[in-house]
Amino acid sequence: MESEGEGMQGEEMEIGGLQAIFCPAKSSRKGCVIMCHGLFGSMHSPKYVELAEELQRRGLSSLRFNQRRGEGGKEATLTQRMEDLRRVVDFAHSLGYKRIGLMGSSLGGYMVLLLSSLYRDFQALAAWATPYNLEGLRGEGLEELIEDSRKYPLIEYIQGVKAPLLLLHGTEDELVPSHHSLVLFERAPPPKVLMWVEGADHRFTQPERRRIAVEVTAEWLERRLSP
Numbered sequence: 718m719e720s721e722g723e724g725m726q727g728e729e730m731e732i733g734g735l736q737a738i739f740c741p742a743k744s745s746r747k748g749c750v751i752m753c754h755g756l757f758g759s760m761h762s763p764k765y766v767e768l769a770e771e772l773q774r775r776g777l778s779s780l781r782f783n784q785r786r787g788e789g790g791k792e793a794t795l796t797q798r799m800e801d802l803r804r805v806v807d808f809a810h811s812l813g814y815k816r817i818g819l820m821g822s823s824l825g826g827y828m829v830l831l832l833s834s835l836y837r838d839f840q841a842l843a844a845w846a847t848p849y850n851l852e853g854l855r856g857e858g859l860e861e862l863i864e865d866s867r868k869y870p871l872i873e874y875i876q877g878v879k880a881p882l883l884l885l886h887g888t889e890d891e892l893v894p895s896h897h898s899l900v901l902f903e904r905a906p907p908p909k910v911l912m913w914v915e916g917a918d919h920r921f922t923q924p925e926r927r928r929i930a931v932e933v934t935a936e937w938l939e940r941r942l943s944p
Contacts, residue, residue: 727769733804737782740769744776748816748840748942749809752781753802755823759783764822764921764931771935777942780809791858794865802828816840816942820934823847823893831869834877841941843883843934846919848893849900875905882909883937885930887917
């Protein structure tokens with residue numbers, strides 16, 4: 718066990734070769750939230766650490782993981798990343814959790830929304846700063862990721878999302894314009910909520926704005942994952 722913050726304990730583990738951290742609550746009755754980071758992020762990002770702590774305080778477990786990296790300087794494809802996310806979900810089921818929520822940011826948000834459109838085993842969704850396509854990605858080694866993502870147009874798949882959805886976006890997002898969340902919101906089925914965090918950037922680097930996002934998300938997930 719490793720201490721991640723004041724009063725929070727997280728257990729490091731491997732799930733199918735992926736580094737992961739499991740932060741269990743005292744009871745599994747309220748369910749577990751799986752967190753999915755963005756393209757160049759990691760499970761150690763402050764937003765995931767703080768959200769895990771807040772969820773644990775509210776009696777919810779969480780499980781987050783580092784996505785696989787590609788080979789030869791290339792990033793892993795969306796198909797590969799989705800396989801990994803599904804593997805982590807299956808692991809949470811193996812721990813006995815019946816109620817599972819998904820939270821992701823940026824590419825991670827894209828992934829959790831896509832997965833929820835394909836499977837019915839989720840009770841709550843939260844997506845931060847999520848693009849409706851990946852055409853705007855810039856950087857070396859992204860060609861295969863972008864090409865593969867065209868097989869999964871989120872702007873269409875989101876119509877099949879099967880769980881209550883919270884979309885959250887900073888008004889000062891410098892990487893994914895906030896209208897991406899508005900487009901997704903308009904196409905998603907209810908129940909759904911769209912929230913703007915005034916002044917927040919793409920990564921929610923400002924502590925006070927990140928705290929707003931964490932508290933809103935934790936409340937949303939707790940309400941839907943409690944028995």
